Amino acid sequence: MAGVGLMASSAIPSLIRFADRQAMASRVADLVAAALRAGMGAPGNGEPGAVTQPARLLVSGGSTPAAFYRELASRTLAWADVAVGLVDERWVPPSADGSNETFVRETLLTHKARAASFIGMWHADATPLDAAADVAHRYAGFARSDCIILGMGNDGHTASWFPHAEGLDRALDDDAEAPLVTAVRAHESDITGAYLDRMTVTLKTVLGARLCILLLSGNEKKQVFESALYPTSAAAMPVRALLAARKDLWVCWAP
Numbered sequence: 001m002a003g004v005g006l007m008a009s010s011a012i013p014s015l016i017r018f019a020d021r022q023a024m025a026s027r028v029a030d031l032v033a034a035a036l037r038a039g040m041g042a043p044g045n046g047e048p049g050a051v052t053q054p055a056r057l058l059v060s061g062g063s064t065p066a067a068f069y070r071e072l073a074s075r076t077l078a079w080a081d082v083a084v085g086l087v088d089e090r091w092v093p094p095s096a097d098g099s100n101e102t103f104v105r106e107t108l109l110t111h112k113a114r115a116a117s118f119i120g121m122w123h124a125d126a127t128p129l130d131a132a133a134d135v136a137h138r139y140a141g142f143a144r145s146d147c148i149i150l151g152m153g154n155d156g157h158t159a160s161w162f163p164h165a166e167g168l169d170r171a172l173d174d175d176a177e178a179p180l181v182t183a184v185r186a187h188e189s190d191i192t193g194a195y196l197d198r199m200t201v202t203l204k205t206v207l208g209a210r211l212c213i214l215l216l217s218g219n220e221k222k223q224v225f226e227s228a229l230y231p232t233s234a235a236a237m238p239v240r241a242l243l244a245a246r247k248d249l250w251v252c253w254a255p
Helices: 021-039 066-073 100-107 111-115 128-138 140-144 203-208 219-228 239-245
Strands: 015-017 055-059 082-086 088-090 117-119 147-150 181-185 197-201 212-217 250-254
Touching: 021 055, 021 066, 021 147, 021 212, 021 250, 055 140, 066 100, 066 111, 082 100, 088 100, 100 117, 128 140, 128 181, 128 197, 140 203, 147 203, 203 239, 212 219, 212 239, 219 239, 219 250
Parallel strands: 015 250, 055 082, 055 147, 082 117, 147 212, 212 250
Antiparallel strands: 088 197, 181 197
16 A cells, blocks of 8 residues: 655656646647557557557546646547546536536537547445445546546645545555545545545556646645655645656646
């Protein structure tokens, strides 16, 4: 299992700076489009004659990736051969405020990207814990995604790995038997608002992605990232688990 104690700062990736958010959106869209093209038609299990699988992309909510999603949606790809899934979801139906699915449909699954298939997380079950097994089955194909897009909150969370959340240990579990997705319940804060119950991918899923990108914007996020470079508890600042686990992480920032 991934540790949730102190982590060595020497292994943490450095910040890639862009002049502005549009420049970051354009460059990252090019990078992700190339990763998806490379993933199209790859054997599903690496064995000769295996059924080919679509390219797979995991995406996050939040305001920062919106410009990037619109850029990516304009790229010429065989979008019908791309499957898009969520990094995490507030436990609300797509018709409700706060739905990451709705956000992704309105920003990414437009224009040329409308042809991509989408696999959501929300389920009619009362809680994400009740739905975890079903969502894990849906997301089995994302065990080896071609790209995952992550963000970070001002409290140091990424995905729905919130500080000291119920279920955080499961979310940061990278053992072979660890689930790909799990339910968490955050402690209420200005960042979570009333959306405490969440479904999220786990560290195991993040480790399985061929390309991992963390998108940040604004000076406050930059300061939070810099704070994460110092040894501290991943339970208190879960983004540190990501920074320590993915030495090849692209940490992209714009003012």
